[in-house]
Amino acid sequence: EIVLTQSPGTVSLSPGERATLSCRASQSVMYNYLAWYQQKPGQTPRLLIFAASSRATGIPDRFSGSGSGTDFTLTISRLEPEDFAVYYCQQYSSSPRTFGQGTKLEI
């Protein structure tokens, strides 16, 4: 099983700042099948990034993903008020599918 560890657990930033969220895998994620999801309170997770660096449909270009192998990063270039949420990484390269524990992005 691939264990995903996200850091930091919580990050406090202000609108307009840059956010950098990390996701580290316990073993290499094949084909970089690593996704990022955003979840706001009371809402369903929303797919942001797939295959480590591809933006999902309708996702603003201030969201970007990078990395390969075991180290991945989600960057939000200029935070908007609506970006404050919990972010999860997920690997879908092998079974069982696994999620990171989440990073809470707060003001």
Add this chain to the structure above:
Amino acid sequence: QVQLVQSGAEVKKPGASVKVSCKVFGYTFSGYYMNWVRQAPGQGLEWMGWINPNNGATNYAQNFQGRVTMTRDTTISTAYMELSRLSSDDTAVYYCAREGYGPTPYDSWGQGTLVTVSS
């Protein structure tokens, strides 16, 4: 428009079973795996398993082996997740989420079904 519509909230007693449904609209049901993911209050996302609607093949997470059963009814484009021997630790929101054959990430999710286990 792709939609996954889940059944309503449930309250169950410890030891009981719950069956949650997920009816899909706007795409070919057999064209995607259906995954089930749960989220306990204030916690993260936990993958439970998937079902292949084409042939009914399933793949369950180790944590749920022996307690979870995923089925489907292709005639009504609906997937089901049944969890037995419930305990308070099973109190959570349960989501269905589709995954393309590929594999692919989860691009569409159901709205979630809150299952509360309480005596």
